[in-house]
Amino acid sequence: MKSIKLALIGLLLVAGSSFSLRAADLHFIMCGGEVREADQTVVDAFIANNPGVNVNIEAVPWGTCQDKSLTLAAAGDPPSISYMGSRTLRQLANNDLIVPAKISSDLMEAYQPGILNTVTVKGTHWGYPRAFSTKALFINCDLAEQAGVACEAPTNWDELYDMAKAINDNTDAAGFGLVGKDFDNTMHQFLVWLYSNGGQVIDLQTGANMLDSQSTRETLALYEKLVGVAQEGPTAFERSQVKDLYNDGQVGMYVEGPWGRGVHNEGMNEIVVPIPAGPSGESGTLLITDSIAVFKGSGHEDIAHKLATALTSGESQYALDTPDGGWGLTPIFDYEKLGISDPYYKGDDYWAVFINGIGAGGPEPLVEDFKIMQSVFVNMIQGILLGDDTVDNLVSIAGEEFDELL
């Protein structure tokens, strides 16, 4: 009897000390062909600390992972947490499919400026930022030298164009690698330039539609000029294809994320420079994040929140950001604030380029119908790439179409 009593007391103690009494089976959908070791480590530790909890990490290929989560949710069988592009958060939130994220104020302080904007709708955080990237301009110095121009950062759009034109005219390669395919990256690249020209899409304070503006017109006009010095048929190109051209020395420069160094050919003589400022603004960049979203209706949301937090903070997050075994991304936190000394980007000029622009950068606009928003932008961009219409008309039309999304 005594031993049974002790066992029961012991059980109660253990139960009391853990956060939740319920056993739970968590379903974690992660993008990528295989489960990351670092993720598995966090999950194993989590399971150890939370008895009765089991976590099934499902690694879904990049092409289909987001859709899978959405399909499951639409079918009434949501995952517990899932890796989603932050652009989807508003649609998920509006359709009551996810629950707001619970980010501690310490962590909030440590995030790079603007990160939380990418997951915030009307003051509420809807996701745990998981992967972050900014963009910069890569220039092939060999081609620049061949063209007879100095391989250095253009400081404004005119210099950018001149450099591209020189490469285009004096070498076999095209000057600038322009993307125009119906992909999210096409819109992203446009935003990179827009944000470097003092432009906005949605006013972060008022939520008003700011798309139809002088800044936007200037940016589209830049595209109009660049078509003349870009590779053939930009509307069939998305970023990874432009990267291939760049690697093959067919294009002098293009906009890419921090993984650029890793995917360019060894021995590529290149420099990375901030996006040059347009006539109406300062050099900025686009802040894109992917998040971990906690789905509603899984029955164990509180545990899910804990897991999401565990994955996206401190060491675990660092393991993802670092190029050494991770993905090599722009750091999502100011890691020194989290107590990690000598982070991978410290003192490295390469990373400086990607980090310095964060303050002036803008987020991807968070709207419910993000696919339609993408269509609005792509339509406008392709319009000028194909010479279908004038800059003024295209921007006006885009502005009106965007209105319907707000």
Add this chain to the structure above:
Amino acid sequence: MIEKKSKLDFYPYFLLAPSLIFILVIVAWPLIETFRLSLTDARLGGESYVGFENYQELLEKKKFHRVITRTFFWMFLSVGLKILLGLAGATLLNAKVPGRALFRVLVMPPWVIPIAIGCIGWLWLYNSHFGLLSGIAQRIGLIDGPFGFLAYKKPAFYSAIVTDVWVGTPMVTIFFLAAMQGVSRDLYEAAWVDGAGRWHRFRRITIPQIMPVIVTMSLLSMIWTFNSFEIIWILTEGGPRGATTTLIVDTYKTAIGNWKFGEGAARAVIIVALLGIFSFFYYSLIKKLNKFEERK
């Protein structure tokens, strides 16, 4: 006689039942459900009844009208080419030349492989910088620099047509070939004896004899081509700027891309309606032509 109706009341239905049940559950029910959805504004989060609003919106948009005309143009052009190429191919393969067995087998691959895989092959061929077509054209001096087949509106459309024709031609060819081989030799011999040349024999004997097959394959092909989705989706996803967006692409983009099930369903219903009306007219036309032929 075998069929004594009073004794066999249930037997035919018994034979049909499995297939019927299958179709009813898997096709008829979703069809009804699609129609019901088209009367709502169903989205990812929920739905509510909106009557014919979806249809009204669609029929008012000029963009949608263009999608419809584009779809019909796509269908007629692609099917026309398939039938012509099918006839040409079948005639060639029907010729009694050495090696014909091998050639017939070699015609099969586009039909046999999953469409998605063939389309990826074409995607590569059309690539402006690294594709074979652009590369060869440059080599032989046809064009100055690389050419993006899928980057411009008209070229993208016609490139998609070429791929669609490529996918559909083998099946048409083989069916035509089989039909041609079923034509009685006596007919040809009689004509030959009378001094008729090859072209004459083809026009006056072959074509009329296989006409039923031509008619049926045309209709089948038209229906499949109208709904041809994977080819366009893999090559261009409906771009650039909607140049290759046919009804089925538009429907998919709306329903799965934008998660607007109600609006997508409305488009789906319109597809079915259009095809139904079209088939009806097609059959009436054929019947009229047949009657005309008989009277001659």
Add this chain to the structure above:
Amino acid sequence: MDKYSKVELVLIYSGIAIFLTFILLPFFEMFMTSLRPLDHLFRAPYQFWSDDFSFEAYHKMWETVPLLGRYIWNSIYISSMVTLLTMILIIPAAYAFARLDFPLKNATLSMFLGVNMFTGAVLLIPLYRVLRTLGLLNTYWAMIIPGVAFLIPTGIWLLKPYFEKIPRELEEAAFVDGAGRLYMLGRIILPLSIPGLIVVGVAVFIGAYAQQFLFAITFNQTREYQPLPAGLYEFIGYQTVTWNEMMAAALVGVLPVMFVFLFLQKYLVAGLTAGAVKD
């Protein structure tokens, strides 16, 4: 009548050559791509041959996508199951339409034809719900059932003429001899219609193999059950696509079907002829 002049022979062979070039061009390109090393995959201007061609992709692809063999097997399995199930369902139905008269015959025949009018793409969402209700999502059945449903109409329609061709006298004689209905179907009709059965079976198999993609990506999320076309997606990584391996995988995946086809092609063309597709 059958002798061709030299000129005609040249024309015929050139015609065939052009026709086959058009048909086989993408395969040529896919094969070439599979031979190129990844970092030289993208090289302009286009080169037909180069020194660093190798069959390496054919080895590496098994590592990059570990379940590749499984995917190929899945494709074959799913297509076979679809064919089997479809044949079982359509044989009695085609026989009924070919031989028997009953009320609503024309209506049901037209209805079956009508199903051809829309593809699965049109009915995806409701179909998803039906499958979910039946509890069949994320199983092999999720891909087999829709495949069968959409092939039934074409199958019935293709098989009917073969049954019609069988002389009624045979059936009448057997009937007079006291043969039961099932006996008639099993022992007399079926053996006589074997060419037709083969032809339709092959056509159904090909149809099933070709349409799996859409159903697989929408109704099935379980990796282990995916057929090849969906599995090829796994060659797409976070930032790069291993094209050469993807092409190699695609070609290898198609080989089994081609073999089956080569083996049966004799029957196929003969069967199509015997079937008198003039309806």
